[in-house]
Amino acid sequence: MKLKSSLLLLPILFWVGCEDKDAAADSSANLEIINILDAMDVQLAANECSDANETFQEFLNFGEPDVVATSVCSSYFELTDDEFERYWVFLDSNGDVTSAEFCDILSGISTTVRTGLENNCFIFTEGDDGDDDGDGDVTVESVSGTYNISSVTVHSGGDCSVDNGTSGVCFPDISVSQSACVETGAGTCWDENSNGIEGIEDEANCTGDNRWVNFGWNPWTNLFPAMSFTFSDDGTYTGKAFEDESGTWTLDGTTITMTDSEDEVRTGTVSGNTITTELIEPIISDADCAVMVFTK
Numbered sequence: 001m002k003l004k005s006s007l008l009l010l011p012i013l014f015w016v017g018c019e020d021k022d023a024a025a026d027s028s029a030n031l032e033i034i035n036i037l038d039a040m041d042v043q044l045a046a047n048e049c050s051d052a053n054e055t056f057q058e059f060l061n062f063g064e065p066d067v068v069a070t071s072v073c074s075s076y077f078e079l080t081d082d083e084f085e086r087y088w089v090f091l092d093s094n095g096d097v098t099s100a101e102f103c104d105i106l107s108g109i110s111t112t113v114r115t116g117l118e119n120n121c122f123i124f125t126e127g128d129d130g131d132d133d134g135d136g137d138v139t140v141e142s143v144s145g146t147y148n149i150s151s152v153t154v155h156s157g158g159d160c161s162v163d164n165g166t167s168g169v170c171f172p173d174i175s176v177s178q179s180a181c182v183e184t185g186a187g188t189c190w191d192e193n194s195n196g197i198e199g200i201e202d203e204a205n206c207t208g209d210n211r212w213v214n215f216g217w218n219p220w221t222n223l224f225p226a227m228s229f230t231f232s233d234d235g236t237y238t239g240k241a242f243e244d245e246s247g248t249w250t251l252d253g254t255t256i257t258m259t260d261s262e263d264e265v266r267t268g269t270v271s272g273n274t275i276t277t278e279l280i281e282p283i284i285s286d287a288d289c290a291v292m293v294f295t296k
Helices: 018-026 028-045 049-060 071-092 100-118
Strands: 066-068 145-156 168-171 187-190 211-214 216-219 228-231 236-240 244-252 255-260 265-271 274-281 288-295
Touching: 028 049, 028 100, 049 100, 049 145, 071 100, 145 274, 211 216
Parallel strands: none
Antiparallel strands: 145 228, 145 288, 168 216, 187 211, 228 236, 236 244, 244 255, 255 265, 265 274, 274 288
Protein backbone atom coordinates (compact mmCIF):
# COMPACT_ATOMS: atom_id res chain seq x y z
CA MET A 1 0.00 0.00 0.00
CA LYS A 2 1.43 3.38 -0.98
CA LEU A 3 1.86 6.36 1.32
CA LYS A 4 -1.26 8.49 1.09
CA SER A 5 -3.04 5.77 -0.88
CA SER A 6 -5.49 5.70 1.99
CA LEU A 7 -6.34 8.20 4.67
CA LEU A 8 -6.79 5.17 6.92
CA LEU A 9 -3.15 4.14 6.58
CA LEU A 10 -1.39 7.45 7.14
CA PRO A 11 2.08 7.03 8.66
CA ILE A 12 1.26 9.23 11.65
CA LEU A 13 -2.29 9.39 13.04
CA PHE A 14 -3.15 11.94 15.68
CA TRP A 15 -6.37 10.53 17.16
CA VAL A 16 -8.53 13.39 18.38
CA GLY A 17 -11.68 13.16 20.45
CA CYS A 18 -15.21 13.85 19.32
CA GLU A 19 -15.09 17.21 21.07
CA ASP A 20 -12.73 18.40 18.33
CA LYS A 21 -15.30 17.90 15.56
CA ASP A 22 -16.30 21.55 15.47
CA ALA A 23 -12.75 22.44 14.53
CA ALA A 24 -13.20 20.70 11.18
CA ALA A 25 -15.91 23.06 10.02
CA ASP A 26 -13.78 26.07 11.04
CA SER A 27 -10.55 24.86 9.47
CA SER A 28 -9.49 27.21 6.67
CA ALA A 29 -7.18 24.42 5.52
CA ASN A 30 -10.26 22.22 5.03
CA LEU A 31 -11.68 24.99 2.86
CA GLU A 32 -8.52 24.90 0.75
CA ILE A 33 -9.06 21.17 0.27
CA ILE A 34 -12.65 21.86 -0.82
CA ASN A 35 -11.35 24.42 -3.34
CA ILE A 36 -9.01 21.78 -4.77
CA LEU A 37 -11.89 19.32 -5.06
CA ASP A 38 -14.07 21.99 -6.71
CA ALA A 39 -11.37 22.64 -9.31
CA MET A 40 -11.04 18.90 -9.92
CA ASP A 41 -14.79 18.54 -10.40
CA VAL A 42 -14.87 21.31 -13.01
CA GLN A 43 -12.12 19.55 -14.97
CA LEU A 44 -13.82 16.18 -14.60
CA ALA A 45 -17.10 17.62 -15.89
CA ALA A 46 -15.19 18.72 -19.00
CA ASN A 47 -13.60 15.23 -19.31
CA GLU A 48 -10.18 16.76 -18.67
CA CYS A 49 -9.06 13.71 -16.69
CA SER A 50 -5.31 14.28 -16.92
CA ASP A 51 -5.66 17.93 -15.83
CA ALA A 52 -7.85 16.82 -12.94
CA ASN A 53 -5.08 14.46 -11.88
CA GLU A 54 -2.59 17.33 -11.89
CA THR A 55 -4.96 19.24 -9.59
CA PHE A 56 -5.32 16.14 -7.41
CA GLN A 57 -1.56 16.21 -6.77
CA GLU A 58 -2.18 19.40 -4.75
CA PHE A 59 -4.34 17.32 -2.43
CA LEU A 60 -1.77 14.52 -2.15
CA ASN A 61 0.96 17.04 -1.33
CA PHE A 62 -1.14 19.07 1.10
CA GLY A 63 -0.13 17.26 4.29
CA GLU A 64 -1.47 14.78 6.79
CA PRO A 65 -4.81 15.52 8.49
CA ASP A 66 -5.84 14.71 12.03
CA VAL A 67 -8.14 11.69 12.02
CA VAL A 68 -11.26 11.37 14.19
CA ALA A 69 -11.93 7.96 15.73
CA THR A 70 -15.67 7.34 15.63
CA SER A 71 -17.71 4.35 14.49
CA VAL A 72 -19.11 6.36 11.58
CA CYS A 73 -15.63 7.34 10.45
CA SER A 74 -14.24 3.83 10.80
CA SER A 75 -16.79 2.60 8.25
CA TYR A 76 -16.10 5.59 6.05
CA PHE A 77 -12.35 4.94 5.97
CA GLU A 78 -12.95 1.44 4.58
CA LEU A 79 -14.66 3.02 1.57
CA THR A 80 -11.89 5.62 1.25
CA ASP A 81 -9.26 2.90 1.21
CA ASP A 82 -11.00 1.22 -1.74
CA GLU A 83 -11.16 4.45 -3.78
CA PHE A 84 -7.49 5.28 -3.28
CA GLU A 85 -6.49 1.69 -4.02
CA ARG A 86 -8.29 1.94 -7.39
CA TYR A 87 -6.30 5.09 -8.13
CA TRP A 88 -2.85 3.61 -7.41
CA VAL A 89 -3.60 0.31 -9.16
CA PHE A 90 -4.68 2.22 -12.26
CA LEU A 91 -1.46 4.28 -12.33
CA ASP A 92 0.72 1.23 -11.62
CA SER A 93 -0.84 -0.51 -14.64
CA ASN A 94 0.02 2.51 -16.85
CA GLY A 95 -3.65 3.19 -17.45
CA ASP A 96 -4.71 5.96 -19.82
CA VAL A 97 -5.01 9.10 -17.65
CA THR A 98 -7.20 10.72 -20.33
CA SER A 99 -9.78 7.92 -20.25
CA ALA A 100 -13.32 7.99 -18.90
CA GLU A 101 -12.33 5.23 -16.46
CA PHE A 102 -9.68 7.46 -14.87
CA CYS A 103 -12.16 10.34 -14.66
CA ASP A 104 -14.53 7.99 -12.83
CA ILE A 105 -11.81 7.01 -10.35
CA LEU A 106 -10.97 10.66 -9.60
CA SER A 107 -14.66 11.47 -9.25
CA GLY A 108 -15.02 8.68 -6.70
CA ILE A 109 -12.09 10.05 -4.68
CA SER A 110 -13.56 13.57 -4.77
CA THR A 111 -16.88 12.26 -3.49
CA THR A 112 -15.37 10.21 -0.66
CA VAL A 113 -13.07 13.01 0.52
CA ARG A 114 -16.02 15.42 0.59
CA THR A 115 -17.98 12.86 2.62
CA GLY A 116 -15.14 12.64 5.11
CA LEU A 117 -15.02 16.41 5.50
CA GLU A 118 -18.79 16.67 5.87
CA ASN A 119 -18.79 14.00 8.60
CA ASN A 120 -15.79 15.56 10.35
CA CYS A 121 -13.75 12.37 9.97
CA PHE A 122 -10.52 14.27 9.45
CA ILE A 123 -9.30 17.81 9.97
CA PHE A 124 -6.66 19.58 7.91
CA THR A 125 -4.98 22.28 9.98
CA GLU A 126 -3.03 25.39 9.09
CA GLY A 127 0.49 24.60 8.00
CA ASP A 128 -0.43 21.23 6.48
CA ASP A 129 0.01 22.65 3.00
CA GLY A 130 3.78 22.23 2.97
CA ASP A 131 4.76 25.78 3.96
CA ASP A 132 6.25 24.56 7.25
CA ASP A 133 8.02 21.39 8.32
CA GLY A 134 5.25 19.07 7.14
CA ASP A 135 7.78 16.96 5.24
CA GLY A 136 10.46 17.28 7.90
CA ASP A 137 10.20 13.57 8.70
CA VAL A 138 11.50 12.54 5.26
CA THR A 139 14.31 10.04 5.90
CA VAL A 140 16.64 7.84 3.89
CA GLU A 141 14.51 4.86 4.88
CA SER A 142 11.27 6.50 3.77
CA VAL A 143 12.73 7.53 0.40
CA SER A 144 14.28 4.14 -0.38
CA GLY A 145 12.41 2.07 -2.96
CA THR A 146 11.47 2.05 -6.62
CA TYR A 147 9.71 5.00 -8.25
CA ASN A 148 8.04 4.77 -11.66
CA ILE A 149 7.08 7.72 -13.80
CA SER A 150 3.38 8.52 -13.28
CA SER A 151 2.81 11.90 -14.90
CA VAL A 152 4.56 14.41 -17.17
CA THR A 153 3.64 18.04 -17.79
CA VAL A 154 5.50 19.88 -20.55
CA HIS A 155 6.00 23.66 -20.51
CA SER A 156 7.11 25.17 -23.82
CA GLY A 157 9.88 27.74 -23.63
CA GLY A 158 11.92 25.95 -20.99
CA ASP A 159 10.42 27.59 -17.89
CA CYS A 160 8.40 25.26 -15.67
CA SER A 161 7.07 28.19 -13.62
CA VAL A 162 5.11 29.56 -16.60
CA ASP A 163 1.42 28.61 -16.61
CA ASN A 164 1.45 26.94 -20.02
CA GLY A 165 1.85 23.28 -19.06
CA THR A 166 0.29 20.59 -21.25
CA SER A 167 -0.60 17.06 -20.17
CA GLY A 168 -0.22 15.41 -23.55
CA VAL A 169 0.20 15.73 -27.28
CA CYS A 170 -1.72 14.86 -30.45
CA PHE A 171 0.27 12.43 -32.58
CA PRO A 172 1.47 12.33 -35.33
CA ASP A 173 0.36 15.91 -36.07
CA ILE A 174 2.16 17.17 -32.92
CA SER A 175 -0.38 19.50 -31.41
CA VAL A 176 -1.03 20.18 -27.72
CA SER A 177 -4.74 20.91 -28.24
CA GLN A 178 -6.70 17.88 -27.04
CA SER A 179 -10.02 19.30 -28.25
CA ALA A 180 -8.72 19.68 -31.81
CA CYS A 181 -7.08 16.24 -31.86
CA VAL A 182 -8.71 13.70 -34.19
CA GLU A 183 -8.94 10.20 -32.75
CA THR A 184 -8.30 7.63 -35.47
CA GLY A 185 -8.60 4.43 -33.43
CA ALA A 186 -5.22 3.36 -34.78
CA GLY A 187 -1.71 3.62 -33.45
CA THR A 188 1.81 2.24 -33.48
CA CYS A 189 4.00 0.19 -31.15
CA TRP A 190 7.30 1.74 -30.02
CA ASP A 191 10.20 -0.10 -28.44
CA GLU A 192 12.04 1.19 -25.36
CA ASN A 193 14.19 3.41 -27.62
CA SER A 194 11.11 5.03 -29.21
CA ASN A 195 11.57 3.21 -32.51
CA GLY A 196 8.49 1.94 -34.33
CA ILE A 197 8.06 -1.83 -34.48
CA GLU A 198 6.77 -3.26 -37.74
CA GLY A 199 4.20 -6.03 -37.70
CA ILE A 200 2.42 -5.04 -34.47
CA GLU A 201 -0.95 -3.59 -35.44
CA ASP A 202 -2.83 -3.44 -32.13
CA GLU A 203 -2.22 -2.45 -28.53
CA ALA A 204 -2.87 -5.95 -27.15
CA ASN A 205 0.28 -7.25 -28.85
CA CYS A 206 2.43 -4.27 -27.84
CA THR A 207 3.80 -5.83 -24.66
CA GLY A 208 6.86 -5.89 -22.39
CA ASP A 209 8.98 -2.72 -22.46
CA ASN A 210 7.22 -1.63 -25.66
CA ARG A 211 4.50 1.02 -25.51
CA TRP A 212 1.49 1.85 -27.65
CA VAL A 213 1.24 5.35 -29.10
CA ASN A 214 -2.17 6.44 -30.36
CA PHE A 215 -2.69 8.18 -33.67
CA GLY A 216 -4.61 10.77 -31.70
CA TRP A 217 -4.28 12.11 -28.16
CA ASN A 218 -1.58 10.71 -25.86
CA PRO A 219 -0.59 11.65 -22.33
CA TRP A 220 3.07 12.60 -22.33
CA THR A 221 3.88 9.41 -20.40
CA ASN A 222 2.98 7.45 -23.57
CA LEU A 223 5.78 9.18 -25.46
CA PHE A 224 8.42 9.10 -22.75
CA PRO A 225 10.40 5.90 -22.16
CA ALA A 226 9.37 3.81 -19.14
CA MET A 227 11.43 5.75 -16.62
CA SER A 228 12.12 4.56 -13.10
CA PHE A 229 14.58 5.00 -10.24
CA THR A 230 15.46 2.66 -7.37
CA PHE A 231 17.05 4.24 -4.29
CA SER A 232 18.91 2.06 -1.79
CA ASP A 233 19.54 2.75 1.88
CA ASP A 234 23.31 2.78 1.27
CA GLY A 235 23.06 6.00 -0.77
CA THR A 236 23.29 4.43 -4.23
CA TYR A 237 20.67 4.34 -6.95
CA THR A 238 19.99 2.74 -10.29
CA GLY A 239 17.60 4.02 -12.87
CA LYS A 240 16.43 4.27 -16.39
CA ALA A 241 15.65 7.70 -17.78
CA PHE A 242 16.53 7.93 -21.45
CA GLU A 243 19.28 5.40 -20.82
CA ASP A 244 20.43 3.14 -17.99
CA GLU A 245 22.24 4.97 -15.24
CA SER A 246 23.55 4.52 -11.72
CA GLY A 247 25.13 6.70 -9.10
CA THR A 248 24.78 8.08 -5.60
CA TRP A 249 22.10 10.12 -3.89
CA THR A 250 21.84 12.39 -0.88
CA LEU A 251 18.89 13.89 0.96
CA ASP A 252 18.70 17.40 2.40
CA GLY A 253 15.28 18.06 3.90
CA THR A 254 12.91 17.26 1.04
CA THR A 255 15.50 17.80 -1.70
CA ILE A 256 17.07 14.69 -3.20
CA THR A 257 20.27 15.08 -5.22
CA MET A 258 21.33 12.35 -7.64
CA THR A 259 24.85 12.23 -9.08
CA ASP A 260 25.34 9.68 -11.82
CA SER A 261 28.53 7.83 -12.80
CA GLU A 262 29.44 10.64 -15.23
CA ASP A 263 29.06 13.26 -12.47
CA GLU A 264 25.89 14.71 -13.95
CA VAL A 265 23.63 16.03 -11.21
CA ARG A 266 19.83 15.92 -11.03
CA THR A 267 17.72 17.21 -8.16
CA GLY A 268 14.15 16.48 -7.16
CA THR A 269 11.60 17.17 -4.44
CA VAL A 270 10.34 14.39 -2.20
CA SER A 271 6.72 14.61 -1.07
CA GLY A 272 5.00 11.61 0.44
CA ASN A 273 5.44 8.73 -2.01
CA THR A 274 6.43 10.93 -4.96
CA ILE A 275 9.59 12.53 -6.30
CA THR A 276 9.19 15.45 -8.68
CA THR A 277 12.02 16.53 -10.96
CA GLU A 278 12.42 18.79 -13.99
CA LEU A 279 14.04 18.14 -17.35
CA ILE A 280 15.05 20.77 -19.91
CA GLU A 281 14.93 19.28 -23.41
CA PRO A 282 13.66 20.20 -26.90
CA ILE A 283 10.34 18.35 -26.96
CA ILE A 284 7.82 20.48 -28.85
CA SER A 285 10.00 23.59 -29.21
CA ASP A 286 13.69 24.44 -29.11
CA ALA A 287 13.64 24.44 -25.30
CA ASP A 288 10.97 22.89 -23.10
CA CYS A 289 10.69 22.09 -19.42
CA ALA A 290 9.13 18.77 -18.44
CA VAL A 291 7.86 18.32 -14.88
CA MET A 292 8.08 14.59 -14.18
CA VAL A 293 6.43 12.94 -11.20
CA PHE A 294 7.68 9.53 -10.07
CA THR A 295 5.53 7.47 -7.71
CA LYS A 296 6.58 4.68 -5.36
